[in-house]
Amino acid sequence: ETGVTQTPRHLVMGMTNKKSLKCEQHLGHNAMYWYKQSAKKPLELMFVYSLEERVENNSVPSRFSPECPNSSHLFLHLHTLQPEDSALYLCASSQDPQSGGAPDTQYFGPGTRLTVL
Amino acid sequence: GENVEQHPSTLSVQEGDSAVIKCTYSDSASNYFPWYKQELGKRPQLIIDIRSNVGEKKDQRIAVTLNKTAKHFSLHITETQPEDSAVYFCAANSGYALNFGKGTSLLVTP
Numbered sequence: 001e002t003g004v005t006q007t008p009r010h011l012v013m014g015m016t017n018k019k020s021l022k023c024e025q026h027l028g029h030n031a032m033y034w035y036k037q038s039a040k041k042p043l044e045l046m047f048v049y050s051l052e053e054r055v056e057n058n059s060v061p062s063r064f065s066p067e068c069p070n071s072s073h074l075f076l077h078l079h080t081l082q083p084e085d086s087a088l089y090l091c092a093s094s095q096d097p098q099s100g101g102a103p104d105t106q107y108f109g110p111g112t113r114l115t116v117l
Numbered sequence: 118g119e120n121v122e123q124h125p126s127t128l129s130v131q132e133g134d135s136a137v138i139k140c141t142y143s144d145s146a147s148n149y150f151p152w153y154k155q156e157l158g159k160r161p162q163l164i165i166d167i168r169s170n171v172g173e174k175k176d177q178r179i180a181v182t183l184n185k186t187a188k189h190f191s192l193h194i195t196e197t198q199p200e201d202s203a204v205y206f207c208a209a210n211s212g213y214a215l216n217f218g219k220g221t222s223l224l225v226t227p
Binding site: 004031040041042043045048050055056058090103105106107108109110111 | 121148149151153159160161162163166206208210212213214215216217218219220
């Protein structure tokens, strides 16, 4: 598969488990994003990495921990989640907007459907 | 932070009719306004975007208009087809972030 890929596509976990979501982009981009999509709510930006540095953290609880080892890979480590964390987690990538420059198009992965029991 | 309001939340039209979805934003520094289409069980996909240096952009049956003074932008779909049925999201940038509206569920009936 080309573009932006995510694994796993579905995940069921208990509140005491530790799991990780993986995202990989094959577009040569240098910015990557994690979003949370819940029913009846807008897409919520969680984290932004640009040039492998975290540039935004939107008041996300510490039970979510991102990692960006290189410009093609992004992880979201999960531990001691709550049932209200059940949602679709979407990864996206784009070219880095550059300081003061215009934003570039974000391309989304297919998402990981997470259920926390 | 940026607040993006989107209306209507649901829209039902007959095939061949036009559909209009409207969004407002609050950050006067926003300069990029994409629209995404998300079909059931699939990822959001960009259908059209507009930047603040233009007021209107068209791509076949889809057009977007932007009024920076009033801080609102709209998506227009003409000659709608059943395959246009999906959830449509508007967004406005705030720095690196894209702030999304809550989405409009469009149903095109044959």
